[in-house]
Amino acid sequence: MTIMGMLEQSAILTLLGMGVVFAFLWLMIVCVSWVGKLVHALGLDKDVLPQNEAPKNPGGAVRPETAAAISAAVTEYRKKEH
Secondary structure, eight states, rough: OOOOHHHHHHHHHHHHHHHEEEEHHHHHHHHHHHHHHHHHHHTTTTTTTOOOSOOSGGGGGOHHHHHHHHHHHHHHHHHHHH
């Protein structure tokens, strides 16, 4: 087989491989889109907050019990280190 023949064969294989990957990605995007529409139509996405509803913990404030647990863990760690 000549070099030109091998280059032609490699170009065909490259284009074929890229085509298969493109087709697979396109099919995956279509399927994910359909599943998203199906989930929304069936009402299975109720755990998502509406855009105008504020989160329950605005500003990233730490709850007192969480702060106490962190403080106790840091204190215990420092005791073991010294």
